[in-house]
Amino acid sequence: MNLAYYPGCALHGSSNDYEQSLRACLETLDVQLKEIDDWICCGATAAHSLNQKLSVALPARNLALAENKGFREMLAPCPMCSMQLLKARKALVEDEALRRSMSEIVELEVRGETHVLNLIQLFETIGLDRLKAAVKAPLGSICAACYYGCLLTRPASVVEFDDSEQPRSMEKILEALGGKTVDWNFRTECCGAGMTMANEQTVLDLSHEILSNAAAHGANCLVVACPMCHVNLDMKQPAIERHYGVRHAMPIYYLSDVVGLALGFKPEALGIDRHFVRKA
Amino acid sequence: MISQSADFIGQSSVVNRKNEAWDCDHYDPPHCSKYNMSLALESSKLLVLAVDLQLVPSHRKQVSLKPESVFLNSSSVVPLVESLAHTQICDCYQCGKCTAGCPMAAGMDVPPTRLIRLLQLGHAKRALEAQAIWQCVSCQTCATRCPKSVDCAGVMDALRQLSAERGFTTRKQQRTLLFQKAFLKNIRRNGRLNELELIGEFKFSTFLHGRSLSFLFKDATLAPELLKRKKFHLVGEKAHDRAVVARIFARCMDNSLL
Numbered sequence: 064m065n066l067a068y069y070p071g072c073a074l075h076g077s078s079n080d081y082e083q084s085l086r087a088c089l090e091t092l093d094v095q096l097k098e099i100d101d102w103i104c105c106g107a108t109a110a111h112s113l114n115q116k117l118s119v120a121l122p123a124r125n126l127a128l129a130e131n132k133g134f135r136e137m138l139a140p141c142p143m144c145s146m147q148l149l150k151a152r153k154a155l156v157e158d159e160a161l162r163r164s165m166s167e168i169v170e171l172e173v174r175g176e177t178h179v180l181n182l183i184q185l186f187e188t189i190g191l192d193r194l195k196a197a198v199k200a201p202l203g204s205i206c207a208a209c210y211y212g213c214l215l216t217r218p219a220s221v222v223e224f225d226d227s228e229q230p231r232s233m234e235k236i237l238e239a240l241g242g243k244t245v246d247w248n249f250r251t252e253c254c255g256a257g258m259t260m261a262n263e264q265t266v267l268d269l270s271h272e273i274l275s276n277a278a279a280h281g282a283n284c285l286v287v288a289c290p291m292c293h294v295n296l297d298m299k300q301p302a303i304e305r306h307y308g309v310r311h312a313m314p315i316y317y318l319s320d321v322v323g324l325a326l327g328f329k330p331e332a333l334g335i336d337r338h339f340v341r342k343a
Numbered sequence: 344m345i346s347q348s349a350d351f352i353g354q355s356s357v358v359n360r361k362n363e364a365w366d367c368d369h370y371d372p373p374h375c376s377k378y379n380m381s382l383a384l385e386s387s388k389l390l391v392l393a394v395d396l397q398l399v400p401s402h403r404k405q406v407s408l409k410p411e412s413v414f415l416n417s418s419s420v421v422p423l424v425e426s427l428a429h430t431q432i433c434d435c436y437q438c439g440k441c442t443a444g445c446p447m448a449a450g451m452d453v454p455p456t457r458l459i460r461l462l463q464l465g466h467a468k469r470a471l472e473a474q475a476i477w478q479c480v481s482c483q484t485c486a487t488r489c490p491k492s493v494d495c496a497g498v499m500d501a502l503r504q505l506s507a508e509r510g511f512t513t514r515k516q517q518r519t520l521l522f523q524k525a526f527l528k529n530i531r532r533n534g535r536l537n538e539l540e541l542i543g544e545f546k547f548s549t550f551l552h553g554r555s556l557s558f559l560f561k562d563a564t565l566a567p568e569l570l571k572r573k574k575f576h577l578v579g580e581k582a583h584d585r586a587v588v589a590r591i592f593a594r595c596m597d598n599s600l601l
Binding site for chain 2: 072073075076077078079080101102103104106107108109110111112113114115116117118120121124167168169170213214217218219220227251252253255256257258260261262263265269298337339
């Protein structure tokens with residue numbers, strides 16, 4: 064399987080542990096990622112907050128780069144990137160005048176033809192049966208709270224993925240790998256997203272509630288598929304513990320970490336040793 | 344209380360009918376339009392009811408419903424918000440579902456439902472000045488759950504853009520805006536985000552604005568931890584064709600805003 068790969072800034076920056084583990088998994092599963100030549104930032108929250116046109120143009124440039132190389136599918140493992148790409152794609156598909164003006168703005172013809180997948184969708188495309196067959200070390204000791212956060216399932220009309228209130232796709236993958244999952248309340252609540260720097264208190268408050276709820280429902284780890292969620296729940300966890308005077312000690316895994324563990328990789332090969340919160 | 348609820352239910356159909364009429368009409372500042380004034384009266388009853396039902400914490404400042412006139416032309420702001428967000432403000436029937444699901448509503452000066460109401464009533468300046476639009480975390484819950492498909496998260500984006508462009512943000516709200524401006528400047532320059540540069544620029548600009556030394560050095564201890572984990576690159580990645588990124592920026596926005 065060959066597909067275009069849009070890593071986004073986070074996976075080439077402070078969330079390079081996410082890229083490490085997903086590359087390890089996908090190589091084993093015979094998926095070839097072709098990184099898009101000279102991709103640019105999707106603009107993220109800053110673009111959609113401050114300039115609507117720019118928030119379409121930046122992802123449109125990346126869509127055009129992929130399309131012009133003939134790719135029909137593209138992996139964007141960061142939900143912020145994939146939502147931005149999908150939102151731009153939807154707008155472009157629906158509006159011919161916008162397609163024309165955006166093609167001029169981004170200096171490449173853009174049609175909005177490339178499908179954008181998140182990491183969960185890629186694992187679904189590979190197939191749960193194939194995943195199951197590739198398991199070398201079943202996840203017996205894992206009892207995970209699958210955490211979707213905001214942008215994997217929202218806005219529903221844009222991302223068109225799973226159920227925006229009660230998603231189950233990550234649970235199905237975990238269970239196929241021999242892990243257990245818990246039913247809990249904060250699966251689609253927000254962790255504070257991009258407020259980590261500008262408004263830290265928001266992140267501490269929201270993430271503390273998520274960690275507390277997961278623990279209260281018997282989870283021994285959280286599984287995420289978003290670099291921002293990982294930063295807020297893992298890197299900020301010591302700050303949350305200091306602020307609230309509690310001890311969470313909740314390991315936060317990327318979905319590709321737990322898939323990688325089940326495929327028989329050592330934690331170091333997946334970058335798990337570079338997380339802030341270690342398994343107790 | 345019971346009679347008030349009955350009254351409320353009875354009137355909601357009237358409000359809806361008026362909204363239909365409003366739909367095909369143009370937006371006038373409230374003092375120009377008879378039925379907008381009557382909507383304002385209806386709204387004050389709704390607010391009283393909301394406080395009674397404890398939907399709105401009583402410590403929140405009540406919105407005075409006197410029409411604004413001199414500050415800015417509200418009639419131009421609402422269509423602008425609607426075209427930026429691709430949504431119809433007048434579709435909202437004030438059910439409150441957006442506020443009920445909003446993770447930030449408890450601390451907002453104007454929660455999402457009322458922000459939309461301010462726009463319906465033509466109080467654009469109040470909406471543009473609200474602290475709430477900078478507290479919003481863009482989680483998209485409001486937009487996803489709205490029974491009338493009003494893109495409330497998109498309205499928040501549009502209000503942030505207009506508030507920033509027209510200089511309505513107050514000093515207290517500056518930090519989020521400064522972060523987002525530093526972010527955009529960074530990608531305009533590099534094509535991709537350089538996290539270390541972004542942090543430096545953001546800290547420096549907030550220091551210039553607020554002169555808070557403690558904020559300048561806050562999180563400084565995280566840097567060596569991130570370096571140890573190879574999560575920080577001292578020299579960040581850049582796109583090769585950065586000139587095209589700069590041109591895209593120039594075609595989309597007034598560069599002097601950054």
